[in-house]
Amino acid sequence: MSPSHQLPKNYDIEEVETRWQSTWRDEENYFDPVSSKPQFIIDTPPPYPTGNFHIGNALNWCYIDFIARYKRMRGYNVMFPQGWDCHGLPTEVKVEETHGITKNDVPREKFREMCRDLTLTNIEKMRATMRRLGFSTDWSHEYITMLPDYYRKTQASFLQMLKAGDIYQSEHPVNFCTRCETAIAFAEVNYAPRTTKLNYFDFDGVEIATTRPELLAACVAVAVHPDDERYRGMKGKRLTVPIFGHDVPIIEDVAVDPEFGSGAVMICTFGDKTDVYWWKQHSLDLRKAIDRQGVMTATAAPYEGMTSEACRKAILADMEESGILKRQEELEQRVGTCWRCKTPIEILSERQWFVRVHRDDIMDAARRVSWTPEHMFTRMENWAESMEWDWCVSRQRIFATPIPVWFCTACGEMVIPAEEDLPIDPTVDKPKAPCPKCGGSEFTGEKDVLDTWMDSSISALHVTGWDGTGKPPYFPAQLRPQGHDIIRTWAFYTILRAKALVGSHPWDEILVNGMVLGEDGFKMSKSRNNIIAPEEIVGQYGADALRQWGAGGAATGSDIMFSWNDVVAASRFQTKLWNIFRFVMGHLEKGADPEAPVTELTDRWLFVRLSETVAEVTAAMEGYQFDRALRAIREFAWNTLADDYIEIAKGRLYTDDSSRDSACSALRTTMDVLCRLLAPIIPHFAEECYHNLAGRSVHAEAWPDFSYTDDEARRHGDLLVKTIAELRRYKHDKGMALNAPLGHVMIYAPEPVDDAGDAGRALNADAHWSTGTPRLEEVVSGVDFNMAVIGPTLRKQARGFMQAVEALPPELLKNPPATVTVDGEEIPVPPASFTPKVAYRVAGEEVDVLTLGDVVVTIGHQP
């Protein structure tokens, strides 16, 4: 017999999920600008449109979607926008590759157009994946940073900060990638280990150790530690630089490490960050030996025109030949590299644009944000404390937001556009008025463009309705979800910009998610061949299974290993739920009074458990602990509902008894609540069930407000479940089938229990409850201590007390004395500090006896 006449036996994941995805309407997820509900705006991460929505994105978006759906059910006016952070080098590189050109082969605007075309194609691919994962995105709040509507705001934000003095241009050493031919920010520098040679050579009589001999031409001083006896009295002397012949001073500085190399270091402009520090501290000269392409300049003649690599070899060869190279040592070092292309960065002094970093302001704002997990705040703090230079925001690239300024050709005055004229491209557009200083009409547009983080760091302003000035109408956003890998960039810069432009923190809360690792425990990468694409998972097990993996795979915030096991377990859970649901629907279809009250013990017990589950899941969702939420739901559905409740109440459902209606009501309510609890995590499955149950969409329903207390039902129900479990074990141990008939069963409990016959039907036995005492011989076999009472009450005497109690004669264990003797001292026996363990012996009758706590069960041998 089919349990339900309406529902198919198998849950067809692909069919159900795609059916609902084509049924749901985008409008259902739109933020309502005139709603009276409290707002919940999520400042979602705008991914880089690579064309692949990878599994790390998927995890992040699962979290966001759980929250968005949950908050909607809790009555919030939710905004779940979708941005695309388009600008940047990878797209330029891809375009160059695909078209077989370099950026300078075509006009700038043509190149940008190619980049835009590629980006739009990629966005389309990623949108498709996102839809298949069932995210409740508000597509009416999509933003694309490369389009005029958005980069107009980026330019407006630039001008506002420029006018406020928070942006300035200056010649200053910057990190420079010679392959990308652009300046980059510290946040874009990664450090990679590498083995290099430390070269010792004779520098006009002083031994110097350096890893960068090619920078000899850029040497501007030699530094030693002031306490270093070897160089006592050398300060102020001048040395002649080998090969190049210019003079440099000897200086003293405590930052020199006397233990490293020879204790004397040559300062070049610039070998590393420390050189910049010394250069500033001691007002040294500037000698540029390497240019933007990484090629030696005229300063480095006769090595001019060589790459720095070739120059290094040539200089070392020349040093060796002239006998000044003394020896070389292997050295492990960590070298700064460009995060996009892995090329070692150079530090070049360049005219660039900078954003002022007001560290204390930023940290004040960061402290007003609630961080989950809390320790992620420390990362922000550490990063802010280590910032030494301002944020370099200019880039010498093409596909990016143009810096909207011109310079007067005649007098050099900087001219900026009016806000209403934005967006502009200063290399194409012209100022509308002559130069205010000299009246000149010839201008040069700024060719530099902005760091892409200048685009994405105003996302919080954009989604809260910013139009380029003033305070956004919905500011601040409620939540920023993001990965911990971009705390030093996106989170840091967003706080910086919100503080600078609006004067306050951008969001109330930030939820930081972990990284997804491959099944082997390592970061997913092509070289390890451990990449799993979301499409692969969805194709086999569906979006809901992937979402369950995201919810349950790890505690929110910690890194999560991908595991096919978890996905399979997730899909099995859905199968189990589907069978539960079919079973329930089958019984509801057979007819049941929907208004019938829930009266029977087992049914009321189920409600108690359901009520506890709702409380637990709600608390977990409030704290973004999706793993706890899912675990509580699974535990309830699989163990409490399926294994315990249904197995016990099943027999009653097949009767015509009036108590059947009570069970049907309990099941109807339970399925209703369960669907709502599941809705944020597995929206397709929950929708399919709920529609069959209630004929409406579960996603338009409120979060369940189910609260039920019934102490008696809880006590008696627990007793019933425990007793039946024990009798199942009894049958199992006897080698009986679980549905095999059992003889006369008497359950002696301390309180009268009315189970409506459930125990008898579940056990296929003639079962009766009694408060009497079985006529059995009772034997005290030991004692159970209640440490939660004994520990705090007796402290150091606890051990002695327990020994004293164990020594008591059996009859005193059943009727405890007022005091016991511990170390010769009479101490009072705390109430409820122990209970005797009681065993029962058969007294004449041929019965088996089971004891569980204070319940005794006797089982007759034959029916």
Place this chain on the structure above:
RNA sequence: GGGCUCGUGGUCUAGCUGGUUAUGACGUCGCCUUGACAUGGCGGAGGUCCUGAGUUCGAAUCUCAGCGAGCCCA
């Protein structure tokens, strides 16, 4: 070198403010085709809770040190 996180049966994992059968999943072994489900049910085996010291009547849980892993930064 500094900071952060973590170290629990074969594998992955829960265990937040300390309390005596340490959770679950996968795997494994045995029994059961019971009127929702064999993608199932019931039961079992399997753990020095990384190591050492300390605090405590009591430590997987708190403190310190060590070892190891990952991430971030110098």
